[in-house]
Amino acid sequence: MTEQAVTRIQVGGTEGSDPYEVLVGRQLLGELPGLIGRAQRVAVLHPEALAGTGEAIREDLAAQGYEAIAVQLPNAEESKTVEVAAYCWKALGQTGFTRTDVIVGVGGGATTDVAGFVAATWLRGVRWIALPTTVLGMVDAAVGGKTGINTAEGKNLVGAFHPPAGVLCDLAALDSLPVNDYISGLAEVIKAGFIADPAILDLVEADPQGARTPAGPHTAELIERSIRVKAEVVSNDLKESGLREILNYGHTLAHAIEKNERYKWRHGAAVSVGMVFAAELGRLAGRLDDATADRHSAVLESVGLPLTYRGDQWPKLLQTMKVDKKSRGNVLRFIVLDGLAKPTVLEGPDPAVLLAAYGEVSG
Numbered sequence: 001m002t003e004q005a006v007t008r009i010q011v012g013g014t015e016g017s018d019p020y021e022v023l024v025g026r027q028l029l030g031e032l033p034g035l036i037g038r039a040q041r042v043a044v045l046h047p048e049a050l051a052g053t054g055e056a057i058r059e060d061l062a063a064q065g066y067e068a069i070a071v072q073l074p075n076a077e078e079s080k081t082v083e084v085a086a087y088c089w090k091a092l093g094q095t096g097f098t099r100t101d102v103i104v105g106v107g108g109g110a111t112t113d114v115a116g117f118v119a120a121t122w123l124r125g126v127r128w129i130a131l132p133t134t135v136l137g138m139v140d141a142a143v144g145g146k147t148g149i150n151t152a153e154g155k156n157l158v159g160a161f162h163p164p165a166g167v168l169c170d171l172a173a174l175d176s177l178p179v180n181d182y183i184s185g186l187a188e189v190i191k192a193g194f195i196a197d198p199a200i201l202d203l204v205e206a207d208p209q210g211a212r213t214p215a216g217p218h219t220a221e222l223i224e225r226s227i228r229v230k231a232e233v234v235s236n237d238l239k240e241s242g243l244r245e246i247l248n249y250g251h252t253l254a255h256a257i258e259k260n261e262r263y264k265w266r267h268g269a270a271v272s273v274g275m276v277f278a279a280e281l282g283r284l285a286g287r288l289d290d291a292t293a294d295r296h297s298a299v300l301e302s303v304g305l306p307l308t309y310r311g312d313q314w315p316k317l318l319q320t321m322k323v324d325k326k327s328r329g330n331v332l333r334f335i336v337l338d339g340l341a342k343p344t345v346l347e348g349p350d351p352a353v354l355l356a357a358y359g360e361v362s363g
């Protein structure tokens with residue numbers, strides 16, 4: 001029997017944080033005890049959709065002598081609330097969770113964002129491990145230590161930088177992912193292509209149908225390349241004092257759309273529209289060439305991601321964008337491209353230019 005290949009990508013070790021590894025492969029659960037280490041108690045946080053997986057992991061850990069509990073969260077964005085975080089804190093308190101105990105977040109980006117946030121806040125910080133089960137979780141959310149929840153005012157407005165102790169990306173998990181959720185994750189893959197690694201765009205453009213399925217010929221390469229982009233950035237700027245902002249490409253408008261849709265749109269779908277907007281903004285600001293700007297719509301559409309949003313919503317979206325985390329006082333700031341893989345910041349664009357860029361999105 002041939003041994004399955006496992007790719008190991010190093011992250012961090014800067015700004016006082018411990019370095020950790022992102023593993024990509026199959027059948028990675030055997031790595032979990034090594035990451036859990038000397039903890040006595042383990043809480044496995046999982047979404048409703050992965051109740052069976054969460055319970056199986058709990059049973060496995062219990063059989064190895066850990067006091068393991070499974071904590072079920074709502075699916076998707078409904079889990080990113082202070083009420084759900086409080087429910088988790090209660091479960092930890094009732095289990096007698098101490099500073100040497102460990103949280104395992106198994107699920108998509110929403111689940112790992114909450115699991116990381118609960119880990120960051122419980123006893124002012126306990127260790128946690130991410131087991132991402134979506135494309136988006138593997139290539140983006142589980143890596144880099146941004147954890148958080150939403151508030152009524154907007155997306156991810158409360159959170160902490162709290163890197164995981166390790167990330168296990170088991171590609172087999174993607175087989176059960178609904179196709180819309182799979183495609184949503186491709187938005188962050190394509191984002192990594194535009195901001196840093198154009199080979200990603202070449203791979204998607206060469207076979208858009210293959211990119212839409214876990215059985216595609218380049219699935220592992222697309223995921224690994226995207227993780228390397230994220231790992232490189234967060235290893236150099238964990239707390240977003242500068243460089244890390246490039247990972248927010250397309251997100252200023254995306255987060256406003258998500259709030260406007262009461263979080264019923266998937267994050268990746270909103271990021272897709274947000275990147276079309278950011279590309280047009282870059283073009284109108286005289287930074288980005290036409291060919292690269294047009295490439296955005298073409299590649300995003302080729303995998304089935306949306307390009308447009310409702311024209312009449314602009315005033316509300318603009319209002320929401322003012323509390324984007326990249327804003328400074330009254331100055332709105334956007335990530336745009338100076339060219340392919342040349343991300344930069346555009347500060348305080350003229351409101352007329354913003355509206356004109358939104359014209360590309362609203363048709």
Ligand SMILES: NC(=O)c1ccc[n+]([C@@H]2O[C@H](COP(=O)([O-])OP(=O)(O)OC[C@H]3O[C@@H](n4cnc5c(N)ncnc54)[C@H](O)[C@@H]3O)[C@@H](O)[C@H]2O)c1
Pocket residue numbers: 047048049050074075076077080107108109110111113133134135136137140141142143144145146147156173174175176177178181184185188266267268
């Ligand atoms: N922290 C970060 O750096 C970061 C980066 C990017 C995105 N995010 C966040 O990630 C979230 C989006 O994550 P997502 O796209 O993974 O969506 P998600 O976590 O909402 O998951 C989508 C749906 O798929 C289900 N699911 C997850 N894995 C499954 C599987 N293997 N099989 C079947 N169903 C499965 C979930 O229960 C949910 O219903 C957003 O909240 C976004 O803000 C965070």
Ligand SMILES: O=C(O)C(=O)C[C@@H](O)[C@H](O)[C@H](O)COP(=O)(O)O
Pocket residue numbers: 140144146155156188240244245247248251325
């Ligand atoms: O890791 C980052 O930094 C990112 O910006 C990655 C984004 O894809 C992600 O959606 C992140 O959660 C957005 O962060 P926020 O600070 O704008 O809430």
Ligand SMILES: [Zn+2]
Pocket residue numbers: 140188251267271
């Ligand atoms: Zn994102």
